[in-house]
Amino acid sequence: MRHPKGWFALTTVYSFTGLAILASIVFSLLLFLSIDDNPVMKWLFGGLAIIFELGKFYVWYEYGECKARRDLGGAFWSLLFYSVLAAISIGGSIGGINSATNTVLSQQAHHERVIARFDEQIASIERQIQLNEEAARKYIEMARISSGVSGLQQANTRLRLQQDELRQERDAKPVNEQSSMLGLMSSLADGMGISIGQVQFLLVCFLSILLDAFGAFFVSLIGEENRFRRQWLWQQAREKRVEPQADPQLAVSQPAGRPEPEPEVIAQVRSGLESGELKCSKRGVAEALSLSLEEVDRVFQHLLSQGVLGQGSNRHYHLRAESQ
Structure with a gap:
Protein backbone atom coordinates (compact mmCIF):
# COMPACT_ATOMS: atom_id res chain seq x y z
CA MET A 1 0.00 0.00 0.00
CA VAL A 104 31.33 32.89 -25.15
CA LEU A 105 31.33 33.14 -28.93
CA SER A 106 32.25 36.86 -28.89
CA GLN A 107 35.24 36.23 -26.62
CA GLN A 108 36.45 33.47 -28.93
CA ALA A 109 35.92 35.67 -31.99
CA HIS A 110 37.83 38.58 -30.41
CA HIS A 111 40.82 36.36 -29.65
CA GLU A 112 40.77 34.99 -33.20
CA ARG A 113 40.67 38.54 -34.64
CA VAL A 114 43.71 39.61 -32.58
CA ILE A 115 45.71 36.59 -33.75
CA ALA A 116 44.56 37.18 -37.34
CA ARG A 117 45.87 40.78 -37.25
CA PHE A 118 49.31 39.58 -36.16
CA ASP A 119 49.30 36.92 -38.88
CA GLU A 120 48.35 39.53 -41.49
CA GLN A 121 51.16 41.87 -40.42
CA ILE A 122 53.68 39.03 -40.52
CA ALA A 123 52.43 37.96 -43.96
CA SER A 124 52.67 41.56 -45.22
CA ILE A 125 56.26 41.83 -44.08
CA GLU A 126 57.00 38.49 -45.73
CA ARG A 127 55.62 39.81 -49.02
CA GLN A 128 57.81 42.91 -48.72
CA ILE A 129 60.86 40.72 -48.11
CA GLN A 130 60.02 38.68 -51.22
CA LEU A 131 59.76 41.88 -53.28
CA ASN A 132 63.16 43.07 -52.00
CA GLU A 133 64.75 39.74 -52.84
CA GLU A 134 63.29 39.91 -56.35
CA ALA A 135 64.67 43.42 -56.77
CA ALA A 136 68.07 42.26 -55.49
CA ARG A 137 68.20 39.53 -58.15
CA LYS A 138 67.52 42.13 -60.83
CA TYR A 139 70.33 44.33 -59.50
CA ILE A 140 72.68 41.35 -59.62
CA GLU A 141 71.72 40.68 -63.25
CA MET A 142 72.42 44.36 -64.06
CA ALA A 143 75.85 44.16 -62.32
CA ARG A 144 74.88 46.89 -59.83
CA ILE A 145 75.59 44.91 -56.71
CA SER A 146 77.34 47.67 -54.80
CA SER A 147 74.71 50.34 -55.39
CA GLY A 148 71.43 48.42 -54.89
CA VAL A 149 71.83 44.99 -53.32
CA SER A 150 73.41 46.12 -50.05
CA GLY A 151 70.52 48.52 -49.32
CA LEU A 152 67.94 45.83 -50.02
CA GLN A 153 69.76 43.36 -47.82
CA GLN A 154 69.79 45.84 -44.93
CA ALA A 155 66.07 46.53 -45.46
CA ASN A 156 65.31 42.79 -45.40
CA THR A 157 67.30 42.40 -42.21
CA ARG A 158 65.20 45.10 -40.51
CA LEU A 159 62.01 43.53 -41.84
CA ARG A 160 62.96 40.10 -40.53
CA LEU A 161 63.71 41.58 -37.10
CA GLN A 162 60.34 43.29 -37.16
CA GLN A 163 58.74 40.00 -38.22
CA ASP A 164 60.37 38.18 -35.29
CA GLU A 165 59.11 40.82 -32.86
CA LEU A 166 55.55 40.40 -34.16
CA ARG A 167 55.78 36.61 -33.84
CA GLN A 168 57.02 36.93 -30.25
CA GLU A 169 54.25 39.39 -29.41
CA ARG A 170 51.64 37.10 -31.00
CA ASP A 171 52.91 34.04 -29.18
CA ALA A 172 52.97 35.97 -25.89
CA LYS A 173 49.19 36.45 -26.08
CA PRO A 174 47.45 34.18 -23.54
CA VAL A 175 45.86 31.14 -25.08
CA ASN A 176 42.09 31.47 -25.09
CA GLU A 177 40.91 28.24 -23.50
CA GLN A 178 37.89 26.82 -25.27
CA SER A 179 34.87 26.66 -22.99
CA SER A 180 32.84 23.48 -22.62
CA MET A 181 29.85 25.10 -24.31
CA LEU A 182 31.92 26.18 -27.30
CA GLY A 183 33.52 22.74 -27.52
CA LEU A 184 30.09 21.12 -27.47
CA MET A 185 28.77 23.41 -30.21
CA SER A 186 31.86 22.86 -32.34
CA SER A 187 31.56 19.08 -32.02
CA LEU A 188 27.84 19.16 -32.88
CA ALA A 189 28.50 21.45 -35.85
CA ASP A 190 31.17 19.10 -37.19
CA GLY A 191 29.05 16.00 -36.60
CA MET A 192 25.83 17.41 -38.07
CA TRP A 234 -9.43 11.50 4.83
CA GLN A 235 -9.31 7.71 4.61
CA GLN A 236 -7.31 7.43 7.83
CA ALA A 237 -9.78 9.68 9.65
CA ARG A 238 -12.66 7.62 8.29
CA GLU A 239 -11.13 4.36 9.51
CA LYS A 240 -10.54 5.80 12.99
CA ARG A 241 -14.08 7.15 13.28
CA VAL A 242 -16.09 5.58 16.08
CA GLU A 243 -18.73 3.25 14.66
CA PRO A 244 -22.29 4.20 15.72
CA GLN A 245 -24.54 1.76 17.57
CA ALA A 246 -26.09 -0.64 15.09
CA ASP A 247 -29.81 -1.36 14.88
CA PRO A 248 -30.56 -4.70 16.66
CA GLN A 249 -32.60 -6.01 13.73
CA LEU A 250 -29.75 -5.32 11.28
CA ALA A 251 -27.17 -6.80 13.61
CA VAL A 252 -28.82 -10.22 13.42
CA SER A 253 -27.63 -10.82 9.90
CA GLN A 254 -24.02 -9.79 10.61
CA PRO A 255 -21.42 -12.38 11.66
CA ALA A 256 -20.17 -12.12 15.23
CA GLY A 257 -17.27 -9.70 15.69
CA ARG A 258 -17.83 -7.97 12.33
CA PRO A 259 -18.52 -4.20 12.52
CA GLU A 260 -21.86 -2.93 11.29
CA PRO A 261 -21.76 -0.63 8.20
CA GLU A 262 -22.96 2.91 8.68
CA PRO A 263 -26.67 3.45 7.89
CA GLU A 264 -25.94 6.46 5.66
CA VAL A 265 -23.43 4.42 3.65
CA ILE A 266 -25.99 1.62 3.24
CA ALA A 267 -28.60 4.11 2.09
CA GLN A 268 -26.17 5.75 -0.35
CA VAL A 269 -25.12 2.44 -1.90
CA ARG A 270 -28.70 1.15 -2.12
CA SER A 271 -29.92 4.36 -3.74
CA GLY A 272 -27.07 4.32 -6.27
CA LEU A 273 -27.68 0.67 -7.18
CA GLU A 274 -31.45 1.09 -7.57
CA SER A 275 -31.08 4.25 -9.67
CA GLY A 276 -28.47 2.64 -11.91
CA GLU A 277 -25.75 5.20 -11.05
CA LEU A 278 -23.63 2.44 -9.52
CA LYS A 279 -22.74 -0.89 -11.05
CA CYS A 280 -23.50 -3.95 -8.94
CA SER A 281 -19.79 -4.57 -8.37
CA LYS A 282 -17.89 -4.24 -5.12
CA ARG A 283 -14.83 -2.79 -6.83
CA GLY A 284 -16.92 -0.34 -8.88
CA VAL A 285 -18.80 0.88 -5.78
CA ALA A 286 -15.53 1.19 -3.82
CA GLU A 287 -13.92 3.35 -6.52
CA ALA A 288 -17.02 5.50 -7.08
CA LEU A 289 -17.62 6.25 -3.37
CA SER A 290 -13.96 6.11 -2.20
CA LEU A 291 -14.71 3.22 0.18
CA SER A 292 -12.56 0.27 1.14
CA LEU A 293 -13.40 -3.13 -0.33
CA GLU A 294 -13.96 -4.49 3.17
CA GLU A 295 -16.57 -1.82 3.92
CA VAL A 296 -18.31 -2.38 0.58
CA ASP A 297 -18.37 -6.12 1.29
CA ARG A 298 -20.14 -5.48 4.61
CA VAL A 299 -22.72 -3.27 2.85
CA PHE A 300 -23.33 -5.88 0.15
CA GLN A 301 -23.79 -8.60 2.78
CA HIS A 302 -26.30 -6.40 4.57
CA LEU A 303 -28.24 -5.69 1.37
CA LEU A 304 -28.11 -9.41 0.55
CA SER A 305 -29.65 -10.26 3.92
CA GLN A 306 -32.43 -7.71 3.30
CA GLY A 307 -33.22 -9.19 -0.09
CA VAL A 308 -32.17 -6.09 -2.02
CA LEU A 309 -29.33 -7.99 -3.72
CA GLY A 310 -29.08 -11.52 -4.97
CA GLN A 311 -26.04 -13.72 -5.62
CA GLY A 312 -25.74 -16.19 -8.47
CA SER A 313 -23.83 -19.46 -8.68
CA ASN A 314 -20.74 -17.58 -9.81
CA ARG A 315 -20.96 -15.49 -6.60
CA HIS A 316 -21.61 -12.33 -8.61
CA TYR A 317 -24.11 -9.91 -7.09
CA HIS A 318 -27.19 -8.65 -8.91
CA LEU A 319 -30.08 -6.37 -8.00
CA ARG A 320 -33.34 -8.26 -7.35
CA ALA A 321 -36.21 -7.27 -9.60
CA GLU A 322 -38.71 -6.83 -6.75
CA SER A 323 -36.44 -4.25 -5.07
CA GLN A 324 -36.42 -1.96 -8.13
Whole structure:
Protein backbone atom coordinates (compact mmCIF):
# COMPACT_ATOMS: atom_id res chain seq x y z
CA MET A 1 0.00 0.00 0.00
CA ARG A 2 1.33 3.42 -0.94
CA HIS A 3 1.95 6.00 1.77
CA PRO A 4 2.66 9.76 1.51
CA LYS A 5 6.23 10.66 0.65
CA GLY A 6 8.64 11.28 3.51
CA TRP A 7 10.43 14.52 4.38
CA PHE A 8 13.52 13.67 2.30
CA ALA A 9 11.54 13.05 -0.90
CA LEU A 10 9.40 16.14 -0.36
CA THR A 11 12.46 18.30 0.36
CA THR A 12 14.10 17.07 -2.83
CA VAL A 13 11.00 17.67 -4.94
CA TYR A 14 10.40 21.17 -3.56
CA SER A 15 14.09 22.05 -3.95
CA PHE A 16 14.22 20.96 -7.60
CA THR A 17 10.93 22.76 -8.29
CA GLY A 18 12.17 25.98 -6.69
CA LEU A 19 15.47 25.85 -8.61
CA ALA A 20 13.70 25.23 -11.93
CA ILE A 21 11.29 28.12 -11.32
CA LEU A 22 14.14 30.41 -10.22
CA ALA A 23 16.22 29.58 -13.31
CA SER A 24 13.23 30.19 -15.58
CA ILE A 25 12.58 33.55 -13.89
CA VAL A 26 16.22 34.62 -14.24
CA PHE A 27 16.36 33.83 -17.97
CA SER A 28 13.06 35.62 -18.56
CA LEU A 29 14.36 38.64 -16.65
CA LEU A 30 17.42 38.78 -18.90
CA LEU A 31 15.12 39.20 -21.88
CA PHE A 32 12.50 41.54 -20.38
CA LEU A 33 15.04 43.85 -18.71
CA SER A 34 16.77 44.40 -22.05
CA ILE A 35 13.59 45.80 -23.64
CA ASP A 36 14.02 49.35 -22.25
CA ASP A 37 16.85 51.17 -20.49
CA ASN A 38 14.49 53.37 -18.44
CA PRO A 39 14.74 52.25 -14.75
CA VAL A 40 10.96 52.53 -14.29
CA MET A 41 10.32 50.42 -17.37
CA LYS A 42 12.91 47.89 -16.21
CA TRP A 43 10.98 47.50 -12.94
CA LEU A 44 7.70 47.11 -14.81
CA PHE A 45 9.03 44.59 -17.32
CA GLY A 46 10.89 42.71 -14.58
CA GLY A 47 7.70 42.44 -12.52
CA LEU A 48 5.84 41.30 -15.62
CA ALA A 49 8.39 38.54 -16.20
CA ILE A 50 8.05 37.30 -12.61
CA ILE A 51 4.24 37.38 -12.81
CA PHE A 52 4.28 35.40 -16.05
CA GLU A 53 6.63 32.77 -14.64
CA LEU A 54 4.82 32.25 -11.34
CA GLY A 55 1.43 32.39 -13.06
CA LYS A 56 2.55 29.79 -15.59
CA PHE A 57 3.44 27.21 -12.95
CA TYR A 58 0.30 27.94 -10.89
CA VAL A 59 -1.89 27.48 -13.98
CA TRP A 60 -0.17 24.14 -14.63
CA TYR A 61 -0.91 23.12 -11.02
CA GLU A 62 -4.54 24.17 -11.52
CA TYR A 63 -4.68 22.11 -14.71
CA GLY A 64 -3.78 19.02 -12.66
CA GLU A 65 -6.48 19.85 -10.10
CA CYS A 66 -9.15 20.29 -12.79
CA LYS A 67 -8.08 17.08 -14.47
CA ALA A 68 -8.30 15.18 -11.17
CA ARG A 69 -11.83 16.57 -10.60
CA ARG A 70 -12.72 15.64 -14.19
CA ASP A 71 -13.53 19.27 -14.90
CA LEU A 72 -12.82 19.14 -18.63
CA GLY A 73 -13.76 22.77 -19.26
CA GLY A 74 -11.48 24.09 -16.53
CA ALA A 75 -8.69 21.75 -17.64
CA PHE A 76 -8.99 22.99 -21.25
CA TRP A 77 -8.79 26.68 -20.34
CA SER A 78 -5.96 26.05 -17.87
CA LEU A 79 -3.99 24.18 -20.53
CA LEU A 80 -4.64 26.94 -23.08
CA PHE A 81 -3.54 29.65 -20.67
CA TYR A 82 -0.47 27.63 -19.71
CA SER A 83 0.48 27.19 -23.38
CA VAL A 84 0.47 30.98 -23.90
CA LEU A 85 2.53 31.65 -20.78
CA ALA A 86 4.88 28.76 -21.58
CA ALA A 87 5.51 30.19 -25.06
CA ILE A 88 6.42 33.56 -23.49
CA SER A 89 8.62 31.85 -20.91
CA ILE A 90 10.42 29.70 -23.48
CA GLY A 91 11.05 32.83 -25.55
CA GLY A 92 12.54 34.54 -22.50
CA SER A 93 14.69 31.53 -21.72
CA ILE A 94 15.91 31.39 -25.32
CA GLY A 95 16.90 35.07 -25.11
CA GLY A 96 18.71 34.62 -21.79
CA ILE A 97 20.59 31.45 -22.73
CA ASN A 98 21.38 32.88 -26.17
CA SER A 99 22.91 35.95 -24.51
CA ALA A 100 25.20 33.71 -22.42
CA THR A 101 26.33 31.67 -25.43
CA ASN A 102 26.86 34.85 -27.46
CA THR A 103 29.28 36.07 -24.79
CA VAL A 104 31.33 32.89 -25.15
CA LEU A 105 31.33 33.14 -28.93
CA SER A 106 32.25 36.86 -28.89
CA GLN A 107 35.24 36.23 -26.62
CA GLN A 108 36.45 33.47 -28.93
CA ALA A 109 35.92 35.67 -31.99
CA HIS A 110 37.83 38.58 -30.41
CA HIS A 111 40.82 36.36 -29.65
CA GLU A 112 40.77 34.99 -33.20
CA ARG A 113 40.67 38.54 -34.64
CA VAL A 114 43.71 39.61 -32.58
CA ILE A 115 45.71 36.59 -33.75
CA ALA A 116 44.56 37.18 -37.34
CA ARG A 117 45.87 40.78 -37.25
CA PHE A 118 49.31 39.58 -36.16
CA ASP A 119 49.30 36.92 -38.88
CA GLU A 120 48.35 39.53 -41.49
CA GLN A 121 51.16 41.87 -40.42
CA ILE A 122 53.68 39.03 -40.52
CA ALA A 123 52.43 37.96 -43.96
CA SER A 124 52.67 41.56 -45.22
CA ILE A 125 56.26 41.83 -44.08
CA GLU A 126 57.00 38.49 -45.73
CA ARG A 127 55.62 39.81 -49.02
CA GLN A 128 57.81 42.91 -48.72
CA ILE A 129 60.86 40.72 -48.11
CA GLN A 130 60.02 38.68 -51.22
CA LEU A 131 59.76 41.88 -53.28
CA ASN A 132 63.16 43.07 -52.00
CA GLU A 133 64.75 39.74 -52.84
CA GLU A 134 63.29 39.91 -56.35
CA ALA A 135 64.67 43.42 -56.77
CA ALA A 136 68.07 42.26 -55.49
CA ARG A 137 68.20 39.53 -58.15
CA LYS A 138 67.52 42.13 -60.83
CA TYR A 139 70.33 44.33 -59.50
CA ILE A 140 72.68 41.35 -59.62
CA GLU A 141 71.72 40.68 -63.25
CA MET A 142 72.42 44.36 -64.06
CA ALA A 143 75.85 44.16 -62.32
CA ARG A 144 74.88 46.89 -59.83
CA ILE A 145 75.59 44.91 -56.71
CA SER A 146 77.34 47.67 -54.80
CA SER A 147 74.71 50.34 -55.39
CA GLY A 148 71.43 48.42 -54.89
CA VAL A 149 71.83 44.99 -53.32
CA SER A 150 73.41 46.12 -50.05
CA GLY A 151 70.52 48.52 -49.32
CA LEU A 152 67.94 45.83 -50.02
CA GLN A 153 69.76 43.36 -47.82
CA GLN A 154 69.79 45.84 -44.93
CA ALA A 155 66.07 46.53 -45.46
CA ASN A 156 65.31 42.79 -45.40
CA THR A 157 67.30 42.40 -42.21
CA ARG A 158 65.20 45.10 -40.51
CA LEU A 159 62.01 43.53 -41.84
CA ARG A 160 62.96 40.10 -40.53
CA LEU A 161 63.71 41.58 -37.10
CA GLN A 162 60.34 43.29 -37.16
CA GLN A 163 58.74 40.00 -38.22
CA ASP A 164 60.37 38.18 -35.29
CA GLU A 165 59.11 40.82 -32.86
CA LEU A 166 55.55 40.40 -34.16
CA ARG A 167 55.78 36.61 -33.84
CA GLN A 168 57.02 36.93 -30.25
CA GLU A 169 54.25 39.39 -29.41
CA ARG A 170 51.64 37.10 -31.00
CA ASP A 171 52.91 34.04 -29.18
CA ALA A 172 52.97 35.97 -25.89
CA LYS A 173 49.19 36.45 -26.08
CA PRO A 174 47.45 34.18 -23.54
CA VAL A 175 45.86 31.14 -25.08
CA ASN A 176 42.09 31.47 -25.09
CA GLU A 177 40.91 28.24 -23.50
CA GLN A 178 37.89 26.82 -25.27
CA SER A 179 34.87 26.66 -22.99
CA SER A 180 32.84 23.48 -22.62
CA MET A 181 29.85 25.10 -24.31
CA LEU A 182 31.92 26.18 -27.30
CA GLY A 183 33.52 22.74 -27.52
CA LEU A 184 30.09 21.12 -27.47
CA MET A 185 28.77 23.41 -30.21
CA SER A 186 31.86 22.86 -32.34
CA SER A 187 31.56 19.08 -32.02
CA LEU A 188 27.84 19.16 -32.88
CA ALA A 189 28.50 21.45 -35.85
CA ASP A 190 31.17 19.10 -37.19
CA GLY A 191 29.05 16.00 -36.60
CA MET A 192 25.83 17.41 -38.07
CA GLY A 193 27.50 19.31 -40.90
CA ILE A 194 25.92 22.67 -40.05
CA SER A 195 27.23 26.01 -38.87
CA ILE A 196 27.92 26.89 -35.23
CA GLY A 197 25.17 29.54 -35.42
CA GLN A 198 22.58 26.92 -36.33
CA VAL A 199 23.84 24.60 -33.61
CA GLN A 200 23.62 27.47 -31.13
CA PHE A 201 19.97 28.12 -32.02
CA LEU A 202 18.97 24.45 -31.77
CA LEU A 203 20.84 23.98 -28.49
CA VAL A 204 19.31 27.10 -26.94
CA CYS A 205 15.78 26.02 -27.95
CA PHE A 206 16.36 22.53 -26.54
CA LEU A 207 17.63 23.83 -23.20
CA SER A 208 14.77 26.32 -22.89
CA ILE A 209 12.08 23.70 -23.57
CA LEU A 210 13.82 21.22 -21.26
CA LEU A 211 13.88 23.79 -18.43
CA ASP A 212 10.13 24.42 -18.77
CA ALA A 213 9.35 20.70 -18.99
CA PHE A 214 11.51 20.03 -15.92
CA GLY A 215 9.66 22.63 -13.86
CA ALA A 216 6.22 21.49 -15.08
CA PHE A 217 7.03 17.86 -14.19
CA PHE A 218 7.91 18.68 -10.59
CA VAL A 219 4.89 20.98 -10.20
CA SER A 220 2.70 18.09 -11.39
CA LEU A 221 4.45 15.79 -8.93
CA ILE A 222 3.71 18.19 -6.07
CA GLY A 223 0.05 18.47 -7.12
CA GLU A 224 -0.36 14.69 -7.32
CA GLU A 225 1.26 14.22 -3.94
CA ASN A 226 -0.98 16.85 -2.31
CA ARG A 227 -4.11 15.23 -3.75
CA PHE A 228 -3.00 11.79 -2.59
CA ARG A 229 -2.14 13.13 0.87
CA ARG A 230 -5.61 14.69 1.26
CA GLN A 231 -7.27 11.45 0.19
CA TRP A 232 -5.03 9.39 2.46
CA LEU A 233 -5.69 11.59 5.50
CA TRP A 234 -9.43 11.50 4.83
CA GLN A 235 -9.31 7.71 4.61
CA GLN A 236 -7.31 7.43 7.83
CA ALA A 237 -9.78 9.68 9.65
CA ARG A 238 -12.66 7.62 8.29
CA GLU A 239 -11.13 4.36 9.51
CA LYS A 240 -10.54 5.80 12.99
CA ARG A 241 -14.08 7.15 13.28
CA VAL A 242 -16.09 5.58 16.08
CA GLU A 243 -18.73 3.25 14.66
CA PRO A 244 -22.29 4.20 15.72
CA GLN A 245 -24.54 1.76 17.57
CA ALA A 246 -26.09 -0.64 15.09
CA ASP A 247 -29.81 -1.36 14.88
CA PRO A 248 -30.56 -4.70 16.66
CA GLN A 249 -32.60 -6.01 13.73
CA LEU A 250 -29.75 -5.32 11.28
CA ALA A 251 -27.17 -6.80 13.61
CA VAL A 252 -28.82 -10.22 13.42
CA SER A 253 -27.63 -10.82 9.90
CA GLN A 254 -24.02 -9.79 10.61
CA PRO A 255 -21.42 -12.38 11.66
CA ALA A 256 -20.17 -12.12 15.23
CA GLY A 257 -17.27 -9.70 15.69
CA ARG A 258 -17.83 -7.97 12.33
CA PRO A 259 -18.52 -4.20 12.52
CA GLU A 260 -21.86 -2.93 11.29
CA PRO A 261 -21.76 -0.63 8.20
CA GLU A 262 -22.96 2.91 8.68
CA PRO A 263 -26.67 3.45 7.89
CA GLU A 264 -25.94 6.46 5.66
CA VAL A 265 -23.43 4.42 3.65
CA ILE A 266 -25.99 1.62 3.24
CA ALA A 267 -28.60 4.11 2.09
CA GLN A 268 -26.17 5.75 -0.35
CA VAL A 269 -25.12 2.44 -1.90
CA ARG A 270 -28.70 1.15 -2.12
CA SER A 271 -29.92 4.36 -3.74
CA GLY A 272 -27.07 4.32 -6.27
CA LEU A 273 -27.68 0.67 -7.18
CA GLU A 274 -31.45 1.09 -7.57
CA SER A 275 -31.08 4.25 -9.67
CA GLY A 276 -28.47 2.64 -11.91
CA GLU A 277 -25.75 5.20 -11.05
CA LEU A 278 -23.63 2.44 -9.52
CA LYS A 279 -22.74 -0.89 -11.05
CA CYS A 280 -23.50 -3.95 -8.94
CA SER A 281 -19.79 -4.57 -8.37
CA LYS A 282 -17.89 -4.24 -5.12
CA ARG A 283 -14.83 -2.79 -6.83
CA GLY A 284 -16.92 -0.34 -8.88
CA VAL A 285 -18.80 0.88 -5.78
CA ALA A 286 -15.53 1.19 -3.82
CA GLU A 287 -13.92 3.35 -6.52
CA ALA A 288 -17.02 5.50 -7.08
CA LEU A 289 -17.62 6.25 -3.37
CA SER A 290 -13.96 6.11 -2.20
CA LEU A 291 -14.71 3.22 0.18
CA SER A 292 -12.56 0.27 1.14
CA LEU A 293 -13.40 -3.13 -0.33
CA GLU A 294 -13.96 -4.49 3.17
CA GLU A 295 -16.57 -1.82 3.92
CA VAL A 296 -18.31 -2.38 0.58
CA ASP A 297 -18.37 -6.12 1.29
CA ARG A 298 -20.14 -5.48 4.61
CA VAL A 299 -22.72 -3.27 2.85
CA PHE A 300 -23.33 -5.88 0.15
CA GLN A 301 -23.79 -8.60 2.78
CA HIS A 302 -26.30 -6.40 4.57
CA LEU A 303 -28.24 -5.69 1.37
CA LEU A 304 -28.11 -9.41 0.55
CA SER A 305 -29.65 -10.26 3.92
CA GLN A 306 -32.43 -7.71 3.30
CA GLY A 307 -33.22 -9.19 -0.09
CA VAL A 308 -32.17 -6.09 -2.02
CA LEU A 309 -29.33 -7.99 -3.72
CA GLY A 310 -29.08 -11.52 -4.97
CA GLN A 311 -26.04 -13.72 -5.62
CA GLY A 312 -25.74 -16.19 -8.47
CA SER A 313 -23.83 -19.46 -8.68
CA ASN A 314 -20.74 -17.58 -9.81
CA ARG A 315 -20.96 -15.49 -6.60
CA HIS A 316 -21.61 -12.33 -8.61
CA TYR A 317 -24.11 -9.91 -7.09
CA HIS A 318 -27.19 -8.65 -8.91
CA LEU A 319 -30.08 -6.37 -8.00
CA ARG A 320 -33.34 -8.26 -7.35
CA ALA A 321 -36.21 -7.27 -9.60
CA GLU A 322 -38.71 -6.83 -6.75
CA SER A 323 -36.44 -4.25 -5.07
CA GLN A 324 -36.42 -1.96 -8.13
